[in-house]
Amino acid sequence: MNFPVVRYDMSPPRAQREDRILLYGAWIGPVKEHPDYCVSLKWNPHGIEPNWMYHQVFRILERDEAERIVRGLAEREFADGKGTASGRARDIKHNLQATSDERELPDLEKSVIAALERQQEFQAFALPKRFARPIFNRYEPGMHYGSHIDNSLLGGFNGLRSDLSMTLFLNSPAEYDGGELVIESYTGAEAFKLDAGEAIVYSAGSIHHVAPVTRGTRLAAITWMQSAVRLDNLREILYDLFHAVKLAEEGKCGFALSLSRSYHNLIRYAAEL
Numbered sequence: 001m002n003f004p005v006v007r008y009d010m011s012p013p014r015a016q017r018e019d020r021i022l023l024y025g026a027w028i029g030p031v032k033e034h035p036d037y038c039v040s041l042k043w044n045p046h047g048i049e050p051n052w053m054y055h056q057v058f059r060i061l062e063r064d065e066a067e068r069i070v071r072g073l074a075e076r077e078f079a080d081g082k083g084t085a086s087g088r089a090r091d092i093k094h095n096l097q098a099t100s101d102e103r104e105l106p107d108l109e110k111s112v113i114a115a116l117e118r119q120q121e122f123q124a125f126a127l128p129k130r131f132a133r134p135i136f137n138r139y140e141p142g143m144h145y146g147s148h149i150d151n152s153l154l155g156g157f158n159g160l161r162s163d164l165s166m167t168l169f170l171n172s173p174a175e176y177d178g179g180e181l182v183i184e185s186y187t188g189a190e191a192f193k194l195d196a197g198e199a200i201v202y203s204a205g206s207i208h209h210v211a212p213v214t215r216g217t218r219l220a221a222i223t224w225m226q227s228a229v230r231l232d233n234l235r236e237i238l239y240d241l242f243h244a245v246k247l248a249e250e251g252k253c254g255f256a257l258s259l260s261r262s263y264h265n266l267i268r269y270a271a272e273l
């Protein structure tokens with residue numbers, strides 16, 4: 001049997017989720033099935049390989065927390081982003097990055113990691129084991145970052161394997177034109193330009209680019225993470241199961257305990273620590 005790739009959009013508030021699903025790269029709706037029981041159904045009438053591209057939008061910071069970081073960044077120096085690029089990326093990377101002489105993680109960077117560590121939905125999605133040091137970047141008019149993939153090993157073999165990348169938008173999208181993070185896939189491109197404090201978390205192996213900024217300033221924090229579960233498709237199954245457990249527990253279903261046992265035992269089976 002063939003199954004199309006259907007993915008529920010989990011980014012809008014829960015009440016609106018049932019109205020939109022992603023089908024072959026396009027959001028369609030309304031969809032009247034229960035919005036929560038399946039995050040992702042797969043049904044492929046055209047015989048196209050399922051798209052395992054794994055990404056999700058999360059609110060990581062409240063707007064006032066994002067504003068506090070933006071105020072803090074006004075005190076920091078910014079240098080050419082090519083300084084941390086290697087190979088071909090040096091030719092296509094046109095942005096600025098906040099510098100720091102401190103060996104210890106500065107407070108602003110620390111606050112990004114702390115916010116990621118307390119966001120439960122993000123934790124269930126990414127199952128993060130280690131984070132790379134966050135980088136704050138700034139795009140002024142004319143700046144952009146061409147199509148690339150992120151390095152697989154950060155800091156060499158003793159560093160971390162980048163399974164997932166994150167872009168956390170820090171200022172309002174009304175403050176600039178352009179600047180979308182665009183993730184490219186076999187089914188088309190998806191552009192993300194999010195509210196201050198929202199982040200897109202996506203497979204580090206995805207081809208992606210930052211569209212040119214044509215007005216104003218775009219400020220964002222980026223980081224990478226090694227997940228305890230390396231494979232996107234296995235992590236996706238666990239993420240689906242996480243929601244099924246949550247619903248079963250909320251509904252006080254009789255099978256909640258056995259579902260929860262399966263979820264945790266699967267993590268025990270799959271996690272590398």
Ligand SMILES: [Fe+2]
Nearest residue numbers: 148149150208
């Ligand atoms: Fe990138």
